[in-house]
Amino acid sequence: MDIQSLPEPININLPDADLVYYPHFFSTEVSQNLMQALISHITWKHEKITIFGKKVLQPRLTAYYGNPGKPYAYSHISLDPNPWTNDLLFIKNSIEDISGHRFTSVLLNYYRDGHDSMGWHSDDEKELGINPVIGSVSFGASRKFMFKHKKDKTLKSSIMLENGSLLLMQGATQHHWQHQIPKTKKPLGARINLTFRKII
Numbered sequence: 001m002d003i004q005s006l007p008e009p010i011n012i013n014l015p016d017a018d019l020v021y022y023p024h025f026f027s028t029e030v031s032q033n034l035m036q037a038l039i040s041h042i043t044w045k046h047e048k049i050t051i052f053g054k055k056v057l058q059p060r061l062t063a064y065y066g067n068p069g070k071p072y073a074y075s076h077i078s079l080d081p082n083p084w085t086n087d088l089l090f091i092k093n094s095i096e097d098i099s100g101h102r103f104t105s106v107l108l109n110y111y112r113d114g115h116d117s118m119g120w121h122s123d124d125e126k127e128l129g130i131n132p133v134i135g136s137v138s139f140g141a142s143r144k145f146m147f148k149h150k151k152d153k154t155l156k157s158s159i160m161l162e163n164g165s166l167l168l169m170q171g172a173t174q175h176h177w178q179h180q181i182p183k184t185k186k187p188l189g190a191r192i193n194l195t196f197r198k199i200i
């Protein structure tokens with residue numbers, strides 16, 4: 001019988017948060033294959049969002065997949081899910097096994113290079129319920145993921161999200177903290193991030 005080694009989690013100790021990080025949840029080889037498959041087979045969109053009444057293109061490509069009938073609304077966009085693909089189901093099953101949570105949908109972000117980014121926000125949309133569990137999987141270039149506390153402005157932190165990593169954000173994290181992926185001038189390759197969510 002094969003003895004499979006379970007990936008080692010790292011607890012990130014921030015007050016009012018529950019964060020568990022698995023740096024090499026997927027092997028380098030599996031991660032490279034999944035990244036290429038996602039680039040080729042996901043229906044990527046370049047959406048316009050409204051900021052201060054102005055329509056602008058998002059600084060990244062996005063896609064939304066999941067169980068039918070679970071639309072997701074954010075930044076004045078309502079997204080209808082595409083049906084699950086085999087690659088997405090493989091990733092979903094892997095992170096469901098380790099987290100003990102079931103997910104209904106995934107939001108994908110494709111950061112083409114360091115100019116692409118995501119601004120400060122919390123994953124606290126109504127349809128995620130109280131204390132949502134977010135399973136965040138990253139492939140490709142490492143990017144800095146920053147946290148800031150909503151009330152205590154002295155509380156800030158950041159972590160590099162590496163190729164093949166899984167970050168579980170749970171408990172009251174979204175209630176108390178915002179996160180972002182800042183732009184960077186460093187020459188960087190592409191990165192894909194998948195945030196698995198449970199829409200209630």
Ligand SMILES: O=C(O)CCC(=O)C(=O)O
Nearest residue numbers: 107109123145181193195
């Ligand atoms: O790209 C990331 O690591 C973060 C993505 C994110 O925060 C989101 O999709 O809500």
Ligand SMILES: [Mn+2]
Nearest residue numbers: 121122123179
């Ligand atoms: Mn988020």
